[in-house]
Amino acid sequence: MIRVVLVACLAFSLVALGLPLEAGAATIITGIVKNEAGKPLAGLALLEKGEIHNNVWDRGTVVGADGRFRIEVPTGGQYGLHVYSSGHIYSPEAVKVETGKTLEVKVLLDPEPMRANTPVIKKAGFFPYEARQGKVTFVKLDVEDPNGDLGPQILALNVATGRAYAMDPPKRIKDLKANFPNGVYQIEVDTSKAPINPRDWHFVVADHQCNTSDILSFPHEPKPQNVIKVTK
Amino acid sequence: MMPATAEDDLQALVAEGELLWTRSADPGNPVACATCHRDPAKTRGWAASFPKFKPLPPPHSRVMTLLQANAEAVERHYRLHDPLPAATAITAFLTAQGAGVPISPGISDGQPIFPARMEQLAVSVGRGGRLYANRCGQCHHASTVAPSLTAFPRVVSGRVESLEGFLERHQSLGHSLTWDGPAIGDLMAYLASQMAGRPVGLPTYRASQEAREGS
Numbered sequence: 380m381i382r383v384v385l386v387a388c389l390a391f392s393l394v395a396l397g398l399p400l401e402a403g404a405a406t407i408i409t410g411i412v413k414n415e416a417g418k419p420l421a422g423l424a425l426l427e428k429g430e431i432h433n434n435v436w437d438r439g440t441v442v443g444a445d446g447r448f449r450i451e452v453p454t455g456g457q458y459g460l461h462v463y464s465s466g467h468i469y470s471p472e473a474v475k476v477e478t479g480k481t482l483e484v485k486v487l488l489d490p491e492p493m494r495a496n497t498p499v500i501k502k503a504g505f506f507p508y509e510a511r512q513g514k515v516t517f518v519k520l521d522v523e524d525p526n527g528d529l530g531p532q533i534l535a536l537n538v539a540t541g542r543a544y545a546m547d548p549p550k551r552i553k554d555l556k557a558n559f560p561n562g563v564y565q566i567e568v569d570t571s572k573a574p575i576n577p578r579d580w581h582f583v584v585a586d587h588q589c590n591t592s593d594i595l596s597f598p599h600e601p602k603p604q605n606v607i608k609v610t611k
Numbered sequence: 612m613m614p615a616t617a618e619d620d621l622q623a624l625v626a627e628g629e630l631l632w633t634r635s636a637d638p639g640n641p642v643a644c645a646t647c648h649r650d651p652a653k654t655r656g657w658a659a660s661f662p663k664f665k666p667l668p669p670p671h672s673r674v675m676t677l678l679q680a681n682a683e684a685v686e687r688h689y690r691l692h693d694p695l696p697a698a699t700a701i702t703a704f705l706t707a708q709g710a711g712v713p714i715s716p717g718i719s720d721g722q723p724i725f726p727a728r729m730e731q732l733a734v735s736v737g738r739g740g741r742l743y744a745n746r747c748g749q750c751h752h753a754s755t756v757a758p759s760l761t762a763f764p765r766v767v768s769g770r771v772e773s774l775e776g777f778l779e780r781h782q783s784l785g786h787s788l789t790w791d792g793p794a795i796g797d798l799m800a801y802l803a804s805q806m807a808g809r810p811v812g813l814p815t816y817r818a819s820q821e822a823r824e825g826s
Contacts, residue, residue, distance in 0.1 A: 430666045430727065457725055459666075468642060473666065475723040492641040526639065531668065555668030556687075588640050588688050589647070 408476055409449040410484035412442050412462055414607075419446025420488055422464030423536055423581055423594055425543040426450060431459030431473040434555055439536040439543035441581065450541070454478055461532075462486045463583045465593035466605030469532075490607035491590060498524040498584040498592045503599040505575050514571040520546055520564045524586050529559035532585040535566060539579040558587065620766035621703070628704025631697050636689040644684070644701065651708060656720040658702075658709035658811045662735070662800040663717040664728035674735035674796045678702045678764070678773050682791055695790070699773050703764045710812035714760075716803045732800060739801025742794060746783040757805040761812055774799065 412420045421444045428437035442448040442462065452458065455478030463469045467488040476482040491497060502521040507513045522533055533546040546564035568575060577597055584592040593604050635643040648654050661677035675683070682698035685691055717732045718724055743753055763774035775790035778798065788794050 430672065430725075432666050432668050432672075434668060457727065468646065470647070473723070473725065475725060489646055492646075496640050556671055588637075588690075589642055590640065 404479035405481075406452050406455050406476055406478050407449060407481040408452060408458065408460065408474060408484070409447070409481060410460075410462075410486055412446045412448070412464060412486045412488060414467070414488055414490070419444065420464040420467065421446070422462060422467075422488075423583055424448040424450060425461045425463070425534060425536060426452070427459030427461070429457055429459075431471055432555075433459070434531045434545050436534065436543040436545050438541050439538075440541060441536075441538055452476065455480065460484065460486075462488065463585070463591055463594060464488050466490055466607040467591065468589050469583075469585050469591040494590075494604045494606055496524070496526040496528075496586070496588065497590045497604055498522060498529060498586050499604065500582055500584055500592050500595045500601055502601065503580070503582055503595055505577055505580075507570070508567075513574070514569070516568050516570045516575045518544075518546070518566050518568055518575070518580065520582055520584075521562070522564055522584050522592075523561045524584075524590075526586075526588075527558055527561070528587045529561065530585065530587040531555045531559065532583075533559070533564045534583050534585075536581045536583075537568075537579050538581065539576060556587070617766055620769060624700055624703045624764065624766055624771055625707045626704075628700035628702065628707075631685075631689075631701050632704055636685075636691060636697060640688070640690070642688060644688075653719075653721065654705065655709050656712055656715075656722075658706045659712040659714050660717060660719040662732070662796055662803055664725075664731040664735075666728075672731075673793050674732055674800050676775060676796055676799050677705060678775050679791050679796060681705075695773075695776075696771070699764050699771055699776075702773065706764070706812045711810045713808050714803060714806045714811055716800060716807065735797045735800040736804045737801075739797035739799070739804075742798050743801055746785050747798075749784070753802065753805060757802040758809070760799065760802055760806055761809070 412422060414420055422442040423439060424442050425439035426437045427433055428435050438450050438452055440448050440450050455476050457475050460472050460474045461469055468491050470486050470488055474482060474484060500520060501523055504519045506517045506519060508515040508517060518535060520533060531545055535544045535546055544566045546566050548559050548564055549562035550560060552559055577599065582595040595601060633643055633645045635641045658677055662674050665675040665680050666672050678698055681701045682694040685697045686694040689697065691697055717729050760774060765772055775795050778795055779788055779790045
């Protein structure tokens with residue numbers, strides 16, 4: 380009896396102190412992505428840590444063919460959730476998740492009405508930096524936007540590490556609202572512990588008007604951009 | 612034929628805003644406001660939630676009025692050299708859509724509340740209060756001016772006017788303000804803080820049934 384009372388007192392104390400009873404519960408952002416007709420859409424879900432549009436990219440994952448995604452984040456707080464699917468305008472949403480809790484979101488994506496001004500990924504490549512004995516690999520992306528209004532969302536995802544990156548522009552841009560140039564964007568990846576596996580890498584680009592490129596995944600061979608027929 | 616009344620003019624402005632909301636003014640890029648923000652249940656609370664902290668790429672994030680936020684979006688998405696007329700019409704449309712919703716600066720119904728944004732809004736309200744005291748307080752008591760927030764945008768003698776534009780032109784102490792500047796955002800944040808809980812928009816504001824309830 381005394382033992383039961385002690386356990387109850389301990390549990391009550393933990394609750395009173397605001398400590399989670401289930402220590403170490405994961406903090407998760409999960410969701411489902413669909414079009415207006417309710418069809419699940421595959422794609423990418425990428426997170427900015429902190430305020431949305433701050434361009435501090437953090438975690439990311441692939442959205443499966445069933446439209447579902449799940450991202451475990453190290454701590455609760457505010458994130459900018461961006462969801463992409465080929466042929467659709469991307470969806471940005473500021474979300475807040477509490478530590479140890481799961482946030483479930485529903486994302487609805489609309490097809491791009493036309494692709495004439497959509498950014499195009501012309502080429503992707505992986506280049507070991509010989510001067511540093513393979514410890515560094517440059518991931519490069521050749522990007523072109525027909526109407527010249529690229530923004531900072533030249534993005535890469537390494538699904539093996541779950542890390543999302545904003546790629547560095549060919550020249551330094553101070554103002555993130557400025558039009559970013561066409562050309563080769565790159566990131567420097569630490570490959571001292573493991574080499575890059577190109578199969579793990581996915582790319583997507585969005586411009587200031589929200590026009591969104593198709594997602595480029597392995598084998599990274601660009602194709603004509605998807606045009607989704609709208610049937611209403 | 613009956614001459615157009617001020618109410619007719621206002622309804623025409625709301626209708627123009629609804630058109631701009633649903634169709635892009637940029638023929639090269641038909642992505643319109645409603646392409647992404649098409650659910651009236653979500654946008655109905657927007658007018659009531661401004662001024663609020665608007666997240667934009669650094670360093671552009673700041674507290675904005677609804678008109679300022681619309682102008683920023685219209686400039687970026689519709690590529691208009693002068694975003695003010697379109698932004699004013701869209702502001703009138705969103706005000707009509709949200710007419711009657713209790714004013715709640717920084718908080719949109721159904722959206723999470725972000726403490727960092729609320730802190731920025733509180734700082735803006737503080738700045739706005741000091742600005743008001745220095746520029747306006749000698750002639751106008753804030754409690755009598757604040758209700759005018761719900762009367763804009765308006766049409767006077769056929770001329771469309773936003774509160775931001777009115778404040779830009781209004782003679783007051785100190786340097787002049789610009790309609791799209793942060794100082795007017797602060798000033799209106801201060802006035803809105805005194806209006807919390809009061810309904811958005813004058814009774815003359817009406818959006819179409821489709822805009823209010825969705826198609």
